[in-house]
Amino acid sequence: MEREFSAEERARASAYHRPLYLALLADVALGAGLLAALAWSSLGDWLFSPLTSLPPVAAAAAYAALVTVLSSVVRAPLACWRGWWREREWGFSTQTLGGWLGDRVKGLAVSVLLGAGAWAAAVALARAMPGWWALPAGAALALAVLLLSFVAPVLLEPLFNRFRPLDDETLAASLRRLSERAGVPVRDVLVADASRRTTKVNAYVSGIGRTRRVVLFDTLLRGADPAAVEVVVAHELGHRREGHVAKLTLLAMVGAAVAVLVLWAVLGTRIADPRTLPEALLLLLALELAALAPGAWLSRRFERAADRWSLELTEEPAAFARAHLELARRNLSDLEPPRPVYLLLFSHPTAPERLALGRAWVEART
Numbered sequence: 001m002e003r004e005f006s007a008e009e010r011a012r013a014s015a016y017h018r019p020l021y022l023a024l025l026a027d028v029a030l031g032a033g034l035l036a037a038l039a040w041s042s043l044g045d046w047l048f049s050p051l052t053s054l055p056p057v058a059a060a061a062a063y064a065a066l067v068t069v070l071s072s073v074v075r076a077p078l079a080c081w082r083g084w085w086r087e088r089e090w091g092f093s094t095q096t097l098g099g100w101l102g103d104r105v106k107g108l109a110v111s112v113l114l115g116a117g118a119w120a121a122a123v124a125l126a127r128a129m130p131g132w133w134a135l136p137a138g139a140a141l142a143l144a145v146l147l148l149s150f151v152a153p154v155l156l157e158p159l160f161n162r163f164r165p166l167d168d169e170t171l172a173a174s175l176r177r178l179s180e181r182a183g184v185p186v187r188d189v190l191v192a193d194a195s196r197r198t199t200k201v202n203a204y205v206s207g208i209g210r211t212r213r214v215v216l217f218d219t220l221l222r223g224a225d226p227a228a229v230e231v232v233v234a235h236e237l238g239h240r241r242e243g244h245v246a247k248l249t250l251l252a253m254v255g256a257a258v259a260v261l262v263l264w265a266v267l268g269t270r271i272a273d274p275r276t277l278p279e280a281l282l283l284l285l286a287l288e289l290a291a292l293a294p295g296a297w298l299s300r301r302f303e304r305a306a307d308r309w310s311l312e313l314t315e316e317p318a319a320f321a322r323a324h325l326e327l328a329r330r331n332l333s334d335l336e337p338p339r340p341v342y343l344l345l346f347s348h349p350t351a352p353e354r355l356a357l358g359r360a361w362v363e364a365r366t
């Protein structure tokens with residue numbers, strides 16, 4: 001990696017990322033601390049007290065909404081620092097504070113709706129069938145995950161971004177050819193107006209079945225050379241080709257069902273009491289944390305597979321290298337994350353690792 005990134009670039013990326021890792025840790029601690037206080041101190045009783053006269057299922061929905069809002073408010077200052085203030089300091093955010101808050105309120109509204117619905121359903125099921133509520137609850141949550149994966153691109157993503165078809169005819173035609181070579185004809189290559197928020201560049205695939213799409217940040221199309229854009233799209237087509245969204249959705253469904261079983265094993269029939277919500281959320285948080293390392297490992301595996309596809313499809317290792325250098329520089333990606341951070345959080349290989357993969361691909365062919 002000495003060849004690609006200067007010592008100064010590596011140090012600058014570290015200086016940007018290290019405080020963010022600490023802030024993330026602090027955020028998890030803050031969230032867990034609040035849940036613990038709600039579960040085992042009088043704070044929980046105080047927050048629940050206005051709801052005691054409601055029927056249990058209605059109280060469950062309302063309590064879930066209250067806990068979600070309270071957690072968001074408590075964590076807001078730190079979230080604002082790392083999500084907006086610091087992003088502006090480093091020249092990435094293009095948002096006003098009002099714009100950032102608007103996003104946060106929209107995200108919170110989605111969380112409140114989903115959380116209140118899920119908790120009300122759990123409490124209702126635990127009351128209706130105390131012995132075996134986990135069975136229908138696990139199945140229902142798995143189905144909800146599937147449904148969310150299907151509707152997210154058409155219902156959730158448009159809450160935060162506008163999408164338009166790629167209007168550059170030449171580029172669109174070459175991307176279509178690429179998708180035919182990949183054997184995954186694309187229904188849609190869309191451009192998201194990410195520049196309303198950030199100067200960072202990215203692309204992703206989302207949706208399943210009829211809602212499948214490849215999405216490019218408009219920031220990616222500014223400046224990057226067309227060959228590099230092709231590399232990025234070929235990578236996303238690699239994800240499509242390998243069915244990564246579907247596989248991850250399936251895994252999330254299994255994970256959701258397992259999580260319900262753990263809740264059932266630990267909390268049993270106590271779920272019928274809406275006040276056990278903080279305990280349930282703490283358990284879910286613990287499961288999430290336990291799933292971080294295996295999840296990141298699997299994701300990095302998928303990313304390497306998609307990178308190999310992008311090389312196979314474009315056969316332009318030089319453009320591959322240019323694209324990843326450009327992505328890493330424009331996003332100020334961490335080039336040498338601390339090992340625990342890499343193992344727990346890195347859903348993608350580092351830029352030096354991806355460049356090495358490109359070199360290995362060339363060597364394997366010669």
Ligand SMILES: [Zn+2]
Binds near residue numbers: 235236239303306
């Ligand atoms: Zn990827």
